[in-house]
Amino acid sequence: MTLLLRDPTAEIAPALRPRRPALDTLVGKCVALLDIGKMRGDEFIDRLEILMNARGIVTRRYKKPTNTRTAPIEIIHDITLNCHAVVIALSDCGSCTSCSTHDLFTLDERDLPGVSVLTEEFMDAFETQRRAIGFDGAAIFVPHPMQNRSRTELESFADKFCGEILLQICVAPPKAYQA
Amino acid sequence: MIETGPDGLVIFAKKECPTCNLVQPVAQELANRGRPVIVFAQDDTSFMDGLTVEDDTSLKQSFLHNIEAVPTFIRFANGREVDRTVGWSRSAWERVAGETGLGENLPAFQPGCGSKTREPGVFEHLVARYGDPGLTSRRIEVGDWDDPVETAYERGWSDGLPVVPPTDERIFRMLGGTGRKPEEVIGRVPPNLAPCTVEKVAINAVMAGCKPEYMPIVLAALEAALEPIATLHGLLCSTCSGGPILIVNGPITRAVGMNSGINALGQGNRANATIGRALNLIVRNVGGGRPGELSRATLGGPHKYTFCFAEDESDPEWQPLAAARGLPRGTNAITFFQGDGIQAFVDQRSTTAPELTRSLGMALLAVCHPKLCEFTNALLVLSPEHHGIFRNAGWDRGRIESELHKALMRPGKDLVQGAQGVGEGIDPRRAGEMINKFWPEGLLIVRAGGKAGLFSAICGGWTGGRFRDQSQPVTKEIKS
Numbered sequence: 012m013t014l015l016l017r018d019p020t021a022e023i024a025p026a027l028r029p030r031r032p033a034l035d036t037l038v039g040k041c042v043a044l045l046d047i048g049k050m051r052g053d054e055f056i057d058r059l060e061i062l063m064n065a066r067g068i069v070t071r072r073y074k075k076p077t078n079t080r081t082a083p084i085e086i087i088h089d090i091t092l093n094c095h096a097v098v099i100a101l102s103d104c105g106s107c108t109s110c111s112t113h114d115l116f117t118l119d120e121r122d123l124p125g126v127s128v129l130t131e132e133f134m135d136a137f138e139t140q141r142r143a144i145g146f147d148g149a150a151i152f153v154p155h156p157m158q159n160r161s162r163t164e165l166e167s168f169a170d171k172f173c174g175e176i177l178l179q180i181c182v183a184p185p186k187a188y189q190a
Numbered sequence: 191m192i193e194t195g196p197d198g199l200v201i202f203a204k205k206e207c208p209t210c211n212l213v214q215p216v217a218q219e220l221a222n223r224g225r226p227v228i229v230f231a232q233d234d235t236s237f238m239d240g241l242t243v244e245d246d247t248s249l250k251q252s253f254l255h256n257i258e259a260v261p262t263f264i265r266f267a268n269g270r271e272v273d274r275t276v277g278w279s280r281s282a283w284e285r286v287a288g289e290t291g292l293g294e295n296l297p298a299f300q301p302g303c304g305s306k307t308r309e310p311g312v313f314e315h316l317v318a319r320y321g322d323p324g325l326t327s328r329r330i331e332v333g334d335w336d337d338p339v340e341t342a343y344e345r346g347w348s349d350g351l352p353v354v355p356p357t358d359e360r361i362f363r364m365l366g367g368t369g370r371k372p373e374e375v376i377g378r379v380p381p382n383l384a385p386c387t388v389e390k391v392a393i394n395a396v397m398a399g400c401k402p403e404y405m406p407i408v409l410a411a412l413e414a415a416l417e418p419i420a421t422l423h424g425l426l427c428s429t430c431s432g433g434p435i436l437i438v439n440g441p442i443t444r445a446v447g448m449n450s451g452i453n454a455l456g457q458g459n460r461a462n463a464t465i466g467r468a469l470n471l472i473v474r475n476v477g478g479g480r481p482g483e484l485s486r487a488t489l490g491g492p493h494k495y496t497f498c499f500a501e502d503e504s505d506p507e508w509q510p511l512a513a514a515r516g517l518p519r520g521t522n523a524i525t526f527f528q529g530d531g532i533q534a535f536v537d538q539r540s541t542t543a544p545e546l547t548r549s550l551g552m553a554l555l556a557v558c559h560p561k562l563c564e565f566t567n568a569l570l571v572l573s574p575e576h577h578g579i580f581r582n583a584g585w586d587r588g589r590i591e592s593e594l595h596k597a598l599m600r601p602g603k604d605l606v607q608g609a610q611g612v613g614e615g616i617d618p619r620r621a622g623e624m625i626n627k628f629w630p631e632g633l634l635i636v637r638a639g640g641k642a643g644l645f646s647a648i649c650g651g652w653t654g655g656r657f658r659d660q661s662q663p664v665t666k667e668i669k670s
Contacts, residue, residue, distance in 0.1 A: 013331055013332065013333075013334060014331075014332040014338055014355070014357065015329050015330065015331060015332070015357070015358065016329070016330045016332060016338060016341065016342075016355055016356050016357060017325055017327040017328070017329065017330065017356050017357075017358065017361055017389075017393050018327050018328035018329075018330055018393075019327075019347050019356055019390065019393040019394050019397055019471070019475040019476070020347070020475045020476060020478075021379070021382060021384030021385070021386070021390070021475075021476045021477070021478065022327070022328050023382060023384055023478070024478075026328065026330070028344075028345065028346060116344065139333075140333070142331065143331065143332065143333035143336055143341070144341075144344050145330070145341070145344055145345040146344065
């Protein structure tokens with residue numbers, strides 16, 4: 012049976028705790044790219060990293076040993092000490108949605124604005140987990156399914172959503188290089 | 191709707207109740223007369239052989255039918271209860287059943303047992319599950335696989351230590367500790383000046399770990415803290431280290447088991463620990479006073495988790511703090527003092543009252559800064575052995591206070607800014623005066639602690655106390 016608690020606060024604030032504000036700039040900052048360890052996610056992140064580096068954004072890659080658990084504390088510590096924002100990708104199942112939302116929250120508590128990238132099918136699951144934690148986490152949703160897509164298709168998702176992802180972690184991200 | 195059978199006769203019973211077993215032949219007799227009875231068993235369905243026994247181990251039907259004792263024999267008509275009796279009374283059972291000659295081999299009367307719905311803690315669970323606890327605070331859902339203690343952390347409800355999850359049954363039980371209505375507004379809690387109801391107090395008291403019997407003390411603590419002269423707003427937002435210190439007087443301290451003896455200012459006593467914590471959680475959660483946001487103490491201190499204790503009133507010659515502050519002796523009362531953690535006072539050599547007075551004076555001068563006088567208040571917690579030295583000299587509270595104030599007078603020339611090579615100090619224009627460390631009302635003395643030990647304690651007052659007419663300790667009567 013679902014446990015219900017009563018809110019001890021004055022209920023002035025919304026039920027969801029606001030997330031950390033996006034950074035003013037990414038200049039001089041480092042963005043953690045946290046691969047949750049789900050298959051095919053690395054192909055999306057590889058492309059995202061290329062796109063971000065092309066904009067002059069410094070990135071640092073991390074990979075969870077499994078998408079079915081929250082990130083090991085060593086990874087959390089490393090991100091906290093070395094990065095200023097985080098992009099978590101790519102969730103396309105229930106457990107990875109739940110675990111990655113907790114990771115997003117854990118890093119937000121350590122002052123890192125972040126965004127989780129999930130497939131559209133898990134919009135509701137993300138919302139449920141967000142509500143349970145009480146955290147107004149940011150998410151970008153890409154088309155579902157992704158496991159049976161070609162690499163080109165996955166890269167095209169990264170191309171399409173890179174700008175939106177960056178806007179979740181930075182108010183004014185650098186523009187893509189225009190030849 | 192409850193299944194009552196064609197005749198509407200129902201018995202609520204439990205196997206462990208001797209009277210319930212006693213009436214079994216009566217129920218069988220009714221059945222033999224063509225008056226079948228349905229039994230709702232609270233604990234075990236394997237009794238009342240030959241009768242229809244419904245499983246009510248969930249106690250749902252017992253709760254919904256307000257069963258306070260078993261057996262309870264009820265007759266329904268058209269789905270509505272028309273009569274009931276409790277225990278075994280031949281005449282009453284005959285009345286309810288509309289029969290005569292029931293249980294002729296039984297004694298005429300035998301009382302029943304308590305219903306399982308009324309066992310300790312059960313009723314509140316049933317209210318939460320099947321009834322209406324009358325709570326209006328926002329419901330927060332905990333995921334099926336989530337830990338409610340972690341949920342409280344995630345939502346920022348905790349002071350850093352685990353809190354008890356505020357479930358409806360716990361809150362309902364907590365509200366049973368006061369006669370005040372859940373919707374009553376106690377006041378507006380800073381810094382957000384958010385209205386705080388008795389229900390919100392109860393929720394935070396649950397989280398702090400309070401027992402329901404502490405509720406009157408927690409409510410009085412909040413009322414004292416919200417008096418404008420208590421300056422809670424400034425205290426909690428201050429960059430200084432001050433926080434609420436609560437001193438409780440009166441017989442309620444013994445009634446609820448507060449500690450005024452060994453380690454009175456320390457850990458280990460539930461009432462001391464959780465009453466003080468509840469007030470700080472209310473400030474955090476209702477008022478929004480969270481460290482790093484509007485609560486801006488440069489250093490803070492462990493006293494900001496909780497600091498609450500009882501005064502030892504066992505010495506009839508000692509006037510308790512609340513009595514000294516104007517309430518009749520024996521009144522249940524709480525004093526809200528704006529102060530810091532303790533500064534230990536050690537003196538194992540003084541043997542006379544004047545000697546100990548001078549010694550205490552030296553230590554009290556250190557409050558805030560030795561050169562800052564008439565700047566803040568102080569709380570002196572006098573241990574029984576130190577008090578014994580004064581007592582043996584025939585000094586009462588008034589004498590101790592007046593002698594201490596004399597011992598705390600200092601020449602202004604030694605205290606002014608720059609004097610003794612120290613920039614801090616009092617206004618240079620007072621160089622020619624004799625200055626007291628505290629205003630006459632600014633030194634509060636409390637008697638507490640273990641019987642052994644020539645050790646007392648000083649709690650420096652918050653620096654907001656320098657505005658003498660704007661920030662003062664507050665004493666409030668505790669009402670049930």
